[in-house]
Amino acid sequence: MNRDLEKLAQKIEVFGKENLSDILHYTAVGLKSLFECHMVRIYLEDLHQGILICQYMTDQKHPEERQITQFISPRGSITSQAFYENKVILSWTLPEGFVKYRNPIEKISGIQSSVVFPIVHELRPIGTLTLDWQEEGEFLSNKNVEVVNEFLTRISTVMDQAKRFHQKISFSRHLDLARKKEAAWMIVRSAVKLIDKLSLASVLVPASTKDPNLGPD
Numbered sequence: 001m002n003r004d005l006e007k008l009a010q011k012i013e014v015f016g017k018e019n020l021s022d023i024l025h026y027t028a029v030g031l032k033s034l035f036e037c038h039m040v041r042i043y044l045e046d047l048h049q050g051i052l053i054c055q056y057m058t059d060q061k062h063p064e065e066r067q068i069t070q071f072i073s074p075r076g077s078i079t080s081q082a083f084y085e086n087k088v089i090l091s092w093t094l095p096e097g098f099v100k101y102r103n104p105i106e107k108i109s110g111i112q113s114s115v116v117f118p119i120v121h122e123l124r125p126i127g128t129l130t131l132d133w134q135e136e137g138e139f140l141s142n143k144n145v146e147v148v149n150e151f152l153t154r155i156s157t158v159m160d161q162a163k164r165f166h167q168k169i170s171f172s173r174h175l176d177l178a179r180k181k182e183a184a185w186m187i188v189r190s191a192v193k194l195i196d197k198l199s200l201a202s203v204l205v206p207a208s209t210k211d212p213n214l215g216p217d
Contacts, residue, residue, distance in 0.1 A: 004034055005151045012155045020162035024056035027129070027155065031148070032058050035140065037131045039109060042119075043073055043083070044127035044163050052083055052128070054105070073128075077103040082116035083128050088145055089116045092138050112136045117148055121156040126163060 001009070008030040015023050028040040042056040054071035073079045078101045082089045091098035091114045098113065106114065113133040118125040129152060133139050140148075 001147055001150050001154070005030075005147060008034075009151055009154050013158055015158060015162070017158075017161040017165040020055075020159075020166040023155070023159055023162050027159075028056050028058050031129070031131065035131055035144070035148075037139065038111070038134045039132040041079075041105070041130040041132065042127065043079055043130075044119075045083070045125070047164070047167055052080055055127075057105075071105055074103050077101055077106075078114065078116050079103065079128050079130060082118050083125050086118050086120065086125050088118070088149065090138075090140070090145075091115070092136070106132070110134050113139055115140050115145070117145075117152055119152050119156055119159065121160040126156065126160050 008026070011030075012023055012026055024042050028042055031037075032040045040058045041054055043052045044055045045051075046053050052073040054073065057071075073083075078089045078091065078094070078098075081101075091101075094101065102111065105111075109132070111132045112135055115131045117129045117131075119127040119129055129148075131140065131148075
C-alpha cells in the first residue's frame with residue numbers, strides 16, 4: 001500500500017461503529033483525490049432488504065459535503081456483478097462495451113469509464129466501491145487495482161461494523177414506527193366499533209324503554 005493510502009487507512013480506522021457517514025465520506029473523497037476521478041460511489045448491502053444500495057456519492061460542486069443517498073443498483077449493472085461475483089470489474093475490459101451495462105446514475109452523470117471493487121470482509125462482499133470518469137480510457141493500472149483492493153480489505157472491518165450498527169438502528173426505527181402505526185390503527189378500529197355500538201344503542205333504547213301502560217291511541 002502506498003503512503004497516501006496508508007495515511008487514509010489509519011485515519012478511517014480511528015472511527016467507531018457510530019461513524020458510518022464519516023467512514024464513507026473520507027474513503028470516497030480520499031480515493032477521488034488520489035486517482036483524480038470524476039466521482040466515487042459506495043454501495044452497501046442492506047441486510048434486511050437483501051439489496052445493494054448506494055449509501056454515498058461524491059459531488060463535483062460540493063466535494064466536502066457528507067451525502068447519504070439511497071440509489072438501488074440494478075441487477076444487470078457492473079456494480080451488482082462485481083458484488084455478486086466478488087471480483088473487480090474494469091469497464092474498458094468488457095467485451096460488449098460499457099454502454100450496455102450503465103445504470104441510470106452513470107447515464108445521467110455522463111460516466112464513460114468505471115472500475116468497481118467489491119468491499120470484502122471475511123471473504124464475503126459487504127458492498128462495492130466505484131471510481132468513475134467522464135472520458136473513455138484505461139485510468140487504473142493493475143498495480144493500482146491491487147493497491148486499492150488492499151486498502152479496502154484493510155478498512156472493511158470498521159466499515160462492516162459501522163454498516164451493521166447503522167442498519168440495526170434504522171431497522172429498529174422502522175419497526176418502532178410500524179408498531180406505532182399498528183397501535184394507532186387498532187385505536188381507530190376500536191373507536192369505530194364503539195361508535196357503531198353507540199349508534200345501535202341510540203336506536204334500540206327508545207323502543208325498549210317505551211311505557212307499557214300506555215295503550216294504543
